[in-house]
Amino acid sequence: MADQPLIFARDLVKRFGDFTAVNGIDLEVAPGEAFGFLGPNGAGKSSTMRMIGCVSVPTSGQLRILGMDPAREGTAIRARLGVCPQLDNLDPDLTVRENLTTYARYFGLSRAESGRRADELLEFVRLSDRAKGKVEPLSGGMKRRLTIARALVNEPDLVLLDEPTTGLDPQARHLLWERLFRLKQRGTTLVLTTHYMDEAEQLCDRLVVMDGGKIIASGSPRSLIETYSTAEVLELRFPDGLDLNGDYAAKLEGVGERIDPLPDRVLVYADDGDAALAEVHRRGLTPSSVLVRRSTLEDVFLQLTGRTLVD
Amino acid sequence: MLTTFVASPARVTRVSSGRVGAVINRNVGALRSGPSYWIVLLSGFFEPLLYLLSIGVGVGALVGALTVDGRSMSYAAFVAPAMLAVSAMTGVLAETTFNFFHKFKYAKTFEAVLATPVRPIEIALGELVWAVTRGSFYTAIFLVVMAVMGLTTPGLALAAFPATVLVGLAFGAVGMAVSTLMRGWQDFDLLNIGQFALFLFSGTFSPVRDYPLVMEILIQVTPLYHAVELVRALCLGAIGLGSLVHVAYLAVMIAGGLWFASRRLTRMLCV
Numbered sequence: 203m204a205d206q207p208l209i210f211a212r213d214l215v216k217r218f219g220d221f222t223a224v225n226g227i228d229l230e231v232a233p234g235e236a237f238g239f240l241g242p243n244g245a246g247k248s249s250t251m252r253m254i255g256c257v258s259v260p261t262s263g264q265l266r267i268l269g270m271d272p273a274r275e276g277t278a279i280r281a282r283l284g285v286c287p288q289l290d291n292l293d294p295d296l297t298v299r300e301n302l303t304t305y306a307r308y309f310g311l312s313r314a315e316s317g318r319r320a321d322e323l324l325e326f327v328r329l330s331d332r333a334k335g336k337v338e339p340l341s342g343g344m345k346r347r348l349t350i351a352r353a354l355v356n357e358p359d360l361v362l363l364d365e366p367t368t369g370l371d372p373q374a375r376h377l378l379w380e381r382l383f384r385l386k387q388r389g390t391t392l393v394l395t396t397h398y399m400d401e402a403e404q405l406c407d408r409l410v411v412m413d414g415g416k417i418i419a420s421g422s423p424r425s426l427i428e429t430y431s432t433a434e435v436l437e438l439r440f441p442d443g444l445d446l447n448g449d450y451a452a453k454l455e456g457v458g459e460r461i462d463p464l465p466d467r468v469l470v471y472a473d474d475g476d477a478a479l480a481e482v483h484r485r486g487l488t489p490s491s492v493l494v495r496r497s498t499l500e501d502v503f504l505q506l507t508g509r510t511l512v513d
Numbered sequence: 514m515l516t517t518f519v520a521s522p523a524r525v526t527r528v529s530s531g532r533v534g535a536v537i538n539r540n541v542g543a544l545r546s547g548p549s550y551w552i553v554l555l556s557g558f559f560e561p562l563l564y565l566l567s568i569g570v571g572v573g574a575l576v577g578a579l580t581v582d583g584r585s586m587s588y589a590a591f592v593a594p595a596m597l598a599v600s601a602m603t604g605v606l607a608e609t610t611f612n613f614f615h616k617f618k619y620a621k622t623f624e625a626v627l628a629t630p631v632r633p634i635e636i637a638l639g640e641l642v643w644a645v646t647r648g649s650f651y652t653a654i655f656l657v658v659m660a661v662m663g664l665t666t667p668g669l670a671l672a673a674f675p676a677t678v679l680v681g682l683a684f685g686a687v688g689m690a691v692s693t694l695m696r697g698w699q700d701f702d703l704l705n706i707g708q709f710a711l712f713l714f715s716g717t718f719s720p721v722r723d724y725p726l727v728m729e730i731l732i733q734v735t736p737l738y739h740a741v742e743l744v745r746a747l748c749l750g751a752i753g754l755g756s757l758v759h760v761a762y763l764a765v766m767i768a769g770g771l772w773f774a775s776r777r778l779t780r781m782l783c784v
């Protein structure tokens with residue numbers, strides 16, 4: 203039974219009235235894995251996370267979390283989950299420390315144990331000096347860290363993080379990544395959604411890309427790049443490009459494997475970026491700036507959804 | 514860390530007193546760290562007390578003694594139990610309407626709680642028990658005041674106390690249910706009007722028999738009437754089998770209110 207997936211979903215659907223937010227997805231997440239959801243705004247990531255968190259009831263399809271049925275054993279499942287929702291819902295009437303101790307009590311922990319874990323977690327997310335203060339004056343990043351600490355108060359087997367680092371400064375993000383990485387090393391299963399591909403590459407063993415309620419690609423970050431993009435990308439900016447990138451794309455036809463005109467630049471997908479650049483110059487085109495780089499998840503994302511990660 | 518799978522246990526739907534306690538614990542914490550809370554707490558107590566002094570004692574001096582169902586009593590002794598019932602109602606309602614609504618709609622408190630093992634019915638129960646605990650401070654003090662003023666005896670006051678708890682539970686549960694239907698703060702004006710109408714016309718200031726028959730029947734359908742009659746019967750030592758009707762009425766309010774409130778919590782937050 204040890205290799206039974208922590209999350210198992212088949213043909214999972216979530217509808218809000220006539221609107222289908224999640225449109226028949228299959229998922230399997232193994233114990234110890236770090237699993238990510240990528241997708242543009244409205245793709246259905248949060249809707250899926252809420253079903254996994256057993257607070258939202260699937261419209262149809264099969265769902266098993268920790269080997270249990272959310273419809274019948276939601277309480278037992280939630281006892282072993284840690285949830286960091288997309289929007290912070292910390293308790294404004296309580297102090298920072300009380301936010302953790304109060305929450306611990308919902309999981310049936312004793313007063314003493316709740317206090318011990320609260321102090322430990324405040325240390326973990328570096329908020330010990332704010333313990334006695336209220337939540338409201340905390341900065342956005344501090345609130346986010348507190349929400350994540352709260353999600354860990356029951357020492358969960360499965361942690362669900364919906365955009366854990368959105369709105370954080372780079373320093374706070376790196377701190378969080380480091381904390382999440384430590385959790386992962388302890389064997390905690392992580393499921394997260396993100397709009398940052400560096401985050402996905404850093405933290406996730408496996409990813410799915412969602413769009414319009416469906417999973418349109420899945421695999422490790424590396425394999426997604428290999429499957430959906432070329433090894434390198436040539437980025438060209440033209441002085442009059444803002445309106446004319448479409449025309450430039452036409453002139454670049456046949457250079458590399460694929461051309462993608464964006465509003466501000468033209469991307470040329472090629473396995474050899476320098477060779478592609480030589481061809482650009484041979485055609486007499488004079489971009490104002492040129493960059494040859496390796497493919498990233500962002501390119502995969504563009505290819506799959508026609509949009510950038512952050513809309 | 515190895516993840517072990519527990520063989521599917523039977524439906525886990527029993528209400529856990531520990532989790533209800535945790536919901537109450539949250540409110541204790543909030544009370545301790547919020548000074549503004551004490552203002553609400555005090556106002557809920559003084560309102561009925563001021564009415565008792567001004568109308569019960571003041572107007573009572575003009576009215577003189579009163580004969581209700583063959584028993585003679587001072588006007589203040591007639592009004593005081595009603596004010597006690599009102600106090601039991603308003604104290605609890607302040608908590609399960611304003612404070613509950615704030616947590617439900619704006620602070621997203623319950624949204625966070627529902628991601629834990631705590632279930633909607635446990636939230637509703639915890640909030641209600643907390644509200645009644647708070648409200649019971651008012652009624653206990655009020656009963657002491659009544660006994661000191663000679664409007665009831667200490668023994669009867671002890672007997673009336675559980676009835677005020679019942680009244681608190683009933684109004685608290687229904688108030689919570691109504692709060693889940695509120696669209697915004699403006700809807701509370703309607704609630705206030707309703708509460709005030711009940712306050713004036715529930716046999717509080719004059720026996721319902723003195724009203725025209727239609728009004729008398731109308732009043733007997735409304736909840737505060739039953740609360741006032743039950744509490745008054747106990748305070749005056751005139752309890753009878755008829756009082757069971759009031760108890761049953763209040764019990765239905767508790768069950769119905771809790772059921773509806775937890776259903777609405779699920780409907781609104783578990784989407």
Ligand SMILES: Nc1ncnc2c1ncn2[C@@H]1O[C@H](COP(=O)(O)OP(=O)(O)OP(=O)(O)O)[C@@H](O)[C@H]1O
Nearest residue numbers: 218223241242243244245246247248249250288784
């Ligand atoms: N409670 C709801 N009622 C109605 N529609 C909803 C509800 N929750 C989500 N939706 C809709 O479902 C779709 C998917 O929303 P969801 O929040 O899952 O997207 P997301 O992938 O998390 O997006 P984002 O990146 O912006 O967080 C959206 O179109 C949204 O408007």
Ligand SMILES: [Mg+2]
Nearest residue numbers: 247248249288
């Ligand atoms: Mg989302």
